[in-house]
Amino acid sequence: MIIDRLYEEVMKKGPICVGLDTRIEYISDDILNSEETIEEKIFKFNKRIIDETFDLTACYKLQIACYEAFGIEGLKAYSKTLKYIKEKGNIVIGDIKRGDISSTAKMYAKAHFEGDFEVDFITVNPYMGYDAISPYFEYLEKGNKGLFVLAKTSNESSKDFQELEVDDEPLYMKVSKEIEKWGEKYVGRNGFSLIGSVVGCTNPKEIVDISNTCKNTFFLIPGYGAQGGRGKGLSALFKNNMCGVVNSSRGIITSDNPREAVLEMKEDILKWLR
Numbered sequence: 194m195i196i197d198r199l200y201e202e203v204m205k206k207g208p209i210c211v212g213l214d215t216r217i218e219y220i221s222d223d224i225l226n227s228e229e230t231i232e233e234k235i236f237k238f239n240k241r242i243i244d245e246t247f248d249l250t251a252c253y254k255l256q257i258a259c260y261e262a263f264g265i266e267g268l269k270a271y272s273k274t275l276k277y278i279k280e281k282g283n284i285v286i287g288d289i290k291r292g293d294i295s296s297t298a299k300m301y302a303k304a305h306f307e308g309d310f311e312v313d314f315i316t317v318n319p320y321m322g323y324d325a326i327s328p329y330f331e332y333l334e335k336g337n338k339g340l341f342v343l344a345k346t347s348n349e350s351s352k353d354f355q356e357l358e359v360d361d362e363p364l365y366m367k368v369s370k371e372i373e374k375w376g377e378k379y380v381g382r383n384g385f386s387l388i389g390s391v392v393g394c395t396n397p398k399e400i401v402d403i404s405n406t407c408k409n410t411f412f413l414i415p416g417y418g419a420q421g422g423r424g425k426g427l428s429a430l431f432k433n434n435m436c437g438v439v440n441s442s443r444g445i446i447t448s449d450n451p452r453e454a455v456l457e458m459k460e461d462i463l464k465w466l467r
């Protein structure tokens with residue numbers, strides 16, 4: 194199952210996900226001032242980062258908004274980058290955060306689990322409930338696709354709704370338990386399900402609470418670096434099992450030396466576990 198591959202990549206290389214949230218202002222002058230198309234410029238920027246980091250990272254995550262912002266050319270660069278990551282043998286997450294009625298969800302599933310934008314995992318938003326998430330499940334049956342469902346996000350305002358008490362527990366815990374239940378059918382050989390959850394690195398206490406309750410859930414953990422999350426906050430989570438992968442986008446791709454930035458991030462996370 195793809196979740197086993199992801200877990201095994203984490204065990205082998207460390208729990209690092211490089212976020213390719215490419216923006217025009219990050220692209221160096223030598224690429225930017227060339228005669229090439231925007232598609233080529235974005236792709237070249239991404240390729241440089243992938244070439245420098247593919248042996249150190251468990252997976253890549255592409256934030257689709259960064260590519261949609263460039264229109265058709267941006268989406269071509271998105272597609273080309275996905276293919277290149279696959280050629281290098283790495284796992285890729287499409288951070289698309291979709292959530293809509295079932296007939297539309299079926300189309301989102303087709304768009305991102307097949308064809309030009311095919312990825313290994315996508316992120317989805319559970320706000321519309323079970324029938325907005327279940328259309329993705331047919332793609333999980335073969336074991337080679339997975340979902341990360343938003344549970345407790347990294348942003349400051351995540352408390353506005355996600356921390357509301359519902360039936361004597363915070364909403365994020367209720368949602369996390371549902372995610373665990375949805376995933377029961379899809380647990381792989383390492384004990385983790387193809388349906389994981391997104392919990393921000395900026396919520397170190399909450400992520401431990403969720404993980405203590407949801408033993409089969411694997412976590413996508415954004416919020417490291419630019420948003421203030423650090424390795425120390427993850428020590429309690431990772432001390433028993435490497436049950437997640439930590440994303441940093443700006444912290445790595447805006448660095449003069451992305452490879453060094455990945456190595457520093459890995460050291461900052463792993464040093465608390467020794």
Ligand SMILES: O=c1ccn([C@@H]2O[C@H](COP(=O)(O)O)[C@@H](O)[C@H]2O)c(=O)[nH]1
Pocket residue numbers: 212214256288345346347348391392393415416417418419420440441442443444
């Ligand atoms: O709770 C969430 C869910 C998703 N994200 C996404 O992760 C990256 C973070 O980028 P940084 O530059 O490392 O801050 C970005 O794509 C977000 O859309 C998140 O930050 N928090």
